[in-house]
Amino acid sequence: MRTSQPQTIYLKDYRVPAFLVDHVDLRFELFEDGARVYSLLSMRRNPDSDGSDTSLELDGDSLTTLESVSLDGSELAKDAYEDRTDRLVVHDVPDQFELGVVTWIEPQNNTRLEGLYKSSGMFCTQCEAEGFRCITYFPDRPDVMARFRTRIEADKASFPILLSNGNDVEKGELDGGRHFVTWEDPFPKPSYLFALVAGDLVEQRDSFETMSGREIDLRMYVEPRNVEKCAHAMDSLKRAMRWDEEVYGREYDLDIFMIVAVDDFNMGAMENKGLNIFNSSCVLASQETATDQAFQRIESIVAHEYFHNWSGNRVTCRDWFQLSLKEGFTVFRDSQFSADMGSPTVKRIEDATMLRTAQFAEDSGPMAHPVRPESYMEITNFYTLTIYEKGCEVVRMIHTLLGADMFRKGSDLYFERHDGQAVTTDDFVRAMEDASGRDLSQFRLWYEQAGTPELTVRDEFDQGAGIYRLTIEQVIPDTPGQTNKKPQHIPFAVGLLGAGGESLPLKLSAGETDAPTDRILELTEASHTFEFHDLAERPVPSLLRDFSAPVRVYYPWTREQLMFLMSHDPDGFNRWDAGQRLAVDVISELVGDTGNEAIDGGLTDAYRGLLSDVSLDQALVAKMLQLPSEAYLIELAEKPNVPAIHQARERVLKHLAAALRDDLLACYRRNTVEGRYEVTPESVARRSLRNTALAWLLHIDDEEGRSLAVSQFERADNMTDRMGALRALVNSGYEQARDEALGAFYERWKADPQVVEQWFAVQSGSSRTGGLPKIRELMEHPAFDWKNPNKIRSVIGVFAGQNLPAFHAEDGAGYRFLAEQVRRLDDSNPQIAARLVSPLTRWRKFAPVHGEQMKTALESIRDKSGLSRDVYEVVHKSLA
Numbered sequence: 002m003r004t005s006q007p008q009t010i011y012l013k014d015y016r017v018p019a020f021l022v023d024h025v026d027l028r029f030e031l032f033e034d035g036a037r038v039y040s041l042l043s044m045r046r047n048p049d050s051d052g053s054d055t056s057l058e059l060d061g062d063s064l065t066t067l068e069s070v071s072l073d074g075s076e077l078a079k080d081a082y083e084d085r086t087d088r089l090v091v092h093d094v095p096d097q098f099e100l101g102v103v104t105w106i107e108p109q110n111n112t113r114l115e116g117l118y119k120s121s122g123m124f125c126t127q128c129e130a131e132g133f134r135c136i137t138y139f140p141d142r143p144d145v146m147a148r149f150r151t152r153i154e155a156d157k158a159s160f161p162i163l164l165s166n167g168n169d170v171e172k173g174e175l176d177g178g179r180h181f182v183t184w185e186d187p188f189p190k191p192s193y194l195f196a197l198v199a200g201d202l203v204e205q206r207d208s209f210e211t212m213s214g215r216e217i218d219l220r221m222y223v224e225p226r227n228v229e230k231c232a233h234a235m236d237s238l239k240r241a242m243r244w245d246e247e248v249y250g251r252e253y254d255l256d257i258f259m260i261v262a263v264d265d266f267n268m269g270a271m272e273n274k275g276l277n278i279f280n281s282s283c284v285l286a287s288q289e290t291a292t293d294q295a296f297q298r299i300e301s302i303v304a305h306e307y308f309h310n311w312s313g314n315r316v317t318c319r320d321w322f323q324l325s326l327k328e329g330f331t332v333f334r335d336s337q338f339s340a341d342m343g344s345p346t347v348k349r350i351e352d353a354t355m356l357r358t359a360q361f362a363e364d365s366g367p368m369a370h371p372v373r374p375e376s377y378m379e380i381t382n383f384y385t386l387t388i389y390e391k392g393c394e395v396v397r398m399i400h401t402l403l404g405a406d407m408f409r410k411g412s413d414l415y416f417e418r419h420d421g422q423a424v425t426t427d428d429f430v431r432a433m434e435d436a437s438g439r440d441l442s443q444f445r446l447w448y449e450q451a452g453t454p455e456l457t458v459r460d461e462f463d464q465g466a467g468i469y470r471l472t473i474e475q476v477i478p479d480t481p482g483q484t485n486k487k488p489q490h491i492p493f494a495v496g497l498l499g500a501g502g503e504s505l506p507l508k509l510s511a512g513e514t515d516a517p518t519d520r521i522l523e524l525t526e527a528s529h530t531f532e533f534h535d536l537a538e539r540p541v542p543s544l545l546r547d548f549s550a551p552v553r554v555y556y557p558w559t560r561e562q563l564m565f566l567m568s569h570d571p572d573g574f575n576r577w578d579a580g581q582r583l584a585v586d587v588i589s590e591l592v593g594d595t596g597n598e599a600i601d602g603g604l605t606d607a608y609r610g611l612l613s614d615v616s617l618d619q620a621l622v623a624k625m626l627q628l629p630s631e632a633y634l635i636e637l638a639e640k641p642n643v644p645a646i647h648q649a650r651e652r653v654l655k656h657l658a659a660a661l662r663d664d665l666l667a668c669y670r671r672n673t674v675e676g677r678y679e680v681t682p683e684s685v686a687r688r689s690l691r692n693t694a695l696a697w698l699l700h701i702d703d704e705e706g707r708s709l710a711v712s713q714f715e716r717a718d719n720m721t722d723r724m725g726a727l728r729a730l731v732n733s734g735y736e737q738a739r740d741e742a743l744g745a746f747y748e749r750w751k752a753d754p755q756v757v758e759q760w761f762a763v764q765s766g767s768s769r770t771g772g773l774p775k776i777r778e779l780m781e782h783p784a785f786d787w788k789n790p791n792k793i794r795s796v797i798g799v800f801a802g803q804n805l806p807a808f809h810a811e812d813g814a815g816y817r818f819l820a821e822q823v824r825r826l827d828d829s830n831p832q833i834a835a836r837l838v839s840p841l842t843r844w845r846k847f848a849p850v851h852g853e854q855m856k857t858a859l860e861s862i863r864d865k866s867g868l869s870r871d872v873y874e875v876v877h878k879s880l881a
């Protein structure tokens with residue numbers, strides 16, 4: 002626990018490590034009441050350091066007992082080292098030596114889920130970012146890379162499976178019913194990639210032949226009850242392995258690749274070398290228990306962790322300021338993969354939605370930070386949407402600027418040049434520059450400057466000259482610690498449409514022949530004017546196609562233009578975006594209105610067109626039918642009044658549902674077809690359309706809708722449809738049908754934690770059922786578990802993040818509730834506690850009635866004694 006004020010760590014203070022570790026020899030003795038860890042480090046002075054350090058300093062955290070320290074085989078006297086709990090200092094070490102350390106730790110009491118801990122009876126680890134120091138004293142920083150040999154000893158009956166990184170090289174029996182397995186990882190790696198698993202698990206096997214003809218053993222380890230839920234992850238893994246060979250030329254390097262599912266896990270998953278560990282909810286799936294969304298998320302996370310083997314493990318980060326080096330690049334790789342496996346347009350829409358709703362919010366709040374931060378207090382607070390999602394967009398823009406071929410040359414050069422090294426984002430950009438010959442010096446500002454660029458677009462048409470002028474101005478708003486920012490290098494994709502919807506050639510000079518109908522304009526100045534020639538009439542601009550940069554675009558679109566783009570833009574993303582902008586415009590106009598303002602009939606017509614036109618790409622239609630979320634509307638608003646936004650959106654939804662009732666029923670019927678369950682863009686779209694239609698019908702308490710929902714709920718052969726029906730009922734006025742369905746659902750699935758999590762979330766996220774009393778009731782439910790992050794997220798996290806009218810209730814009860822839960826969690830799991838604070842951090846954005854109460858809630862967290870460093874950082878930065 003913290004005793005003094007947390008320290009800030011700065012990028013500018015980076016020093017190379019004073020000592021390196023060549024080899025680590027670990028031995029774990031696992032017992033019910035603790036674990037003894039023997040560590041033998043082969044160390045030497047770093048030739049690149051200045052050599053001034055005479056003492057060796059190792060990191061440690063929450064280590065119960067330091068049992069002994071030895072140097073070159075002799076146990077050290079107590080005065081030869083200092084045990085400072087978070088640091089072991091060994092005095093007067095030679096240039097080369099072997100350091101032995103024995104620690105006793107208590108995984109069974111580890112509720113932080115960092116380091117070695119127990120989950121459903123099994124031992125497992127999470128070492129990124131700084132969990133290895135909770136296992137033993139070590140130079141726990143990513144630029145210290147060593148070869149690991151790990152021997153695990155445990156009771157054979159309780160822990161028949163013993164896993165670590167690399168290859169199993171030895172195994173055997175021990176006295177007292179115990180056994181051991183020794184693992185050796187031939188690749189040097191930082192300690193954050195170390196992993197250990199011990200448990201009573203079943204193994205699912207498969208294999209993969211690499212491009213050079215090597216046979217890789219693929220193994221999944223799960224609890225016996227989950228064997229039926231492995232196939233999808235295994236298939237996803239094989240697709241990812243093939244894809245990485247084909248698209249990036251990357252082949253897997255070990256002989257075994259293992260995946261383990263763990264119920265208690267702080268994050269989604271972890272790319273430990275050869276032994277990826279997953280949150281059960283991000284890897285286990287069956288048609289009956291997982292929704293389409295879950296299937297897709299699993300495919301992308303399995304791929305993400307696998308891709309890290311190159312972008313993260315073979316080439317790793319020099320320090321944690323470089324986190325986006327591996328995360329931004331790997332998210333980009335997994336997003337390309339998902340696009341290739343499904344619908345690229347839909348994937349782009351999903352990514353942009355996440356970015357514009359949540360990352361933009363982060364980027365304009367008190368925790369805003371650059372993709373490469375300058376400082377942090379607690380690194381786990383920096384596993385953010387900015388590092389991951391904006392970091393991905395930054396890599397995507399390099400891809401856009403260089404083109405696919407040059408980008409591939411750049412990535413080849415990066416992997417070749419830095420294999421086995423711990424490097425920086427700047428090394429990545431330099432490889433891209435060197436391979437392509439392009440100058441990315443201004444582009445580097447994307448890594449250095451926080452904040453979402455705002456682009457204001459004006460246009461004029463010179464009828465006489467046939468010239469259309471687009472003027473684009475960029476401004477980057479101030480963020481904590483950063484003002485007066487420089488213009489960034491922004492790829493801005495555009496097209497122009499003629500009155501009949503045709504794509505016009507984009508001639509940058511008069512008479513230009515073979516001009517393309519799509520161009521990437523490169524913005525580098527605060528303001529640019531582009532001229533397009535030989536135009537007979539004023540075109541309709543299609544701006545920032547495919548969301549070519551993570552920026553906000555302001556342009557005075559008329560509703561006619563938006564409706565025109567909705568039906569004519571050849572860029573699928575912008576078709577969708579036009580629909581979103583139209584809906585935002587219509588909803589925003591109604592916010593705070595007393596109910597007299599008429600709802601624009603154009604919106605109804607546009608949605609009717611979408612519902613009935615079967616010639617359109619149904620995957621895109623399914624996305625276009627989703628109204629902008631409350632979270633997005635709030636993000637766009639200044640001083641948002643959340644209940645008023647909620648009311649306005651509900652009014653539009655009800656209006657559309659009533660006006661389109663027959664079209665919705667027709668859409669529902671058309672998309673209800675018998676057939677085998679598959680997760681293809683077409684069938685996902687069909688289920689999405691059917692369930693959207695159902696949700697809308699129940700929103701207006703349509704009787705026919707109700708009976709369709711009840712029968713779909715009872716008969717569905719997959720979780721997407723069952724959950725679609727349940728969600729529709731939960732959000733309807735049919736209380737009895739809702740309660741019956743919720744009860745039946747729980748009875749059927751109560752033994753399955755992944756399904757129970759969904760059952761919690763559908764209630765805590767609903768503004769119909771999920772007021773605070775409901776949330777408290779769910780927290781009293783026997784299935785709720787304070788030690789399980791997924792349960793906390795699905796009840797408390799979903800309430801604060803999705804049930805916005807309840808969270809922002811006028812009396813501030815939602816805020817006080819959240820603060821109370823954060824204070825409670827702070828001691829047991831600070832990482833999760835710090836994440837839960839997030840909805841309160843934006844108190845300045847809201848109208849004072851709300852903002853003041855949010856601030857008071859933050860202060861009540863700040864004043865808790867013994868506050869963790871994690872929560873301290875978020876709360877203090879938010880109140881600063």
Ligand code: ARG
Nearest residue numbers: 129130268270271272381384
């Ligand atoms: N590297 C992991 C991933 O993105 C995330 C690990 C995060 N762990 C943490 N303690 N914050 O796949």
Ligand code: ZN
Nearest residue numbers: 305309328331
């Ligand atoms: Zn990652």
